[in-house]
Amino acid sequence: MDFINIALAKGRLGDEAYKLLKAAGLGGSIDPDSRKLIFKDEEKKISFVYVKPSDVVTYVQNGVADLGVAGKDVILESDNDVYEILDLGFGKCRFAVAGVKGEKIYKKDEILRVATKYPRISKKYFDERGQKIRLIKLNGSVELAPLVGLSDVIVDLVETGKTLKANGLEVIEDMFEVSAKLICNRVSYRFKFDRINDLIKCLEEMEVQYCEDN
Ligand SMILES: Nc1ncnc2c1ncn2[C@@H]1O[C@H](COP(=O)(O)OP(=O)(O)OP(=O)(O)O)[C@@H](O)[C@H]1O
Numbered sequence: 001m002d003f004i005n006i007a008l009a010k011g012r013l014g015d016e017a018y019k020l021l022k023a024a025g026l027g028g029s030i031d032p033d034s035r036k037l038i039f040k041d042e043e044k045k046i047s048f049v050y051v052k053p054s055d056v057v058t059y060v061q062n063g064v065a066d067l068g069v070a071g072k073d074v075i076l077e078s079d080n081d082v083y084e085i086l087d088l089g090f091g092k093c094r095f096a097v098a099g100v101k102g103e104k105i106y107k108k109d110e111i112l113r114v115a116t117k118y119p120r121i122s123k124k125y126f127d128e129r130g131q132k133i134r135l136i137k138l139n140g141s142v143e144l145a146p147l148v149g150l151s152d153v154i155v156d157l158v159e160t161g162k163t164l165k166a167n168g169l170e171v172i173e174d175m176f177e178v179s180a181k182l183i184c185n186r187v188s189y190r191f192k193f194d195r196i197n198d199l200i201k202c203l204e205e206m207e208v209q210y211c212e213d214n
């Protein structure tokens with residue numbers, strides 16, 4: 001029997017994915033406290049690799065991993081083509097445009113400066129609304145940008161709103177919701193269909209939902 005390879009994100013999504021897999025009887029080979037990056041379950045023929053959250057889609061797209069757990073944010077930000085099979089019900093947050101109170105985001109004939117970890121998503125969002133923007137790509141601590149005059153607004157994930165509040169920012173416009181998805185390589189889905197389906201059946205017992213937007 002072939003191994004099914006699953007890419008998990010290091011950090012918060014990986015921690016949640018581990019809990020889900022464990023509860024579904026699939027994550028027994030993972031030691032969440034170890035710094036190891038590969039865990040193999042020889043009996044169940046499942047192996048897990050731990051990668052950066054933004055790299056999960058790349059591993060799945062290239063077929064190195066058959067399946068992966070990735071946030072909808074990183075799926076949309078990458079231009080990779082993978083199946084979204086299940087909404088896993090965790091990693092829930094939303095995209096928002098945020099800035100200091102009263103900041104205007106639709107400025108006719110003016111360019112809006114947008115700082116973000118998500119340039120692709122931001123560009124598409126403002127293109128669709130006819131607002132010209134200048135993108136400032138950051139890798140974290142995005143909330144700092146409007147405070148120091150690097151940008152007018154940010155596009156970022158908001159969960160509790162605590163980070164925005166702590167930095168004197170607020171949501172100016174809600175964009176859309178984000179959560180963690182089980183994604184699948186398109187070739188694996190055809191050639192390892194039975195094994196992937198068995199695995200999905202184990203997860204069905206948990207609070208997961210099928211995705212329909214493939
Ligand atoms: N505040 C949040 N609440 C819930 N889910 C979140 C939140 N922030 C991020 N996420 C989800 O968790 C995923 C991973 O976030 P995490 O903070 O662990 O990594 P990261 O800092 O974005 O990764 P990297 O190290 O690649 O920059 C995100 O892609 C998103 O789907």
Ligand SMILES: O=P(O)(O)OC[C@H]1O[C@H](OP(=O)(O)OP(=O)(O)O)[C@H](O)[C@@H]1O
Nearest residue numbers: 140141142156157158159160161162163
């Ligand atoms: O609304 P909240 O509950 O405060 O959560 C939102 C924060 O969580 C994420 O950051 P993360 O913790 O991943 O740090 P980062 O700046 O490295 O992206 C996101 O980029 C926000 O900064």
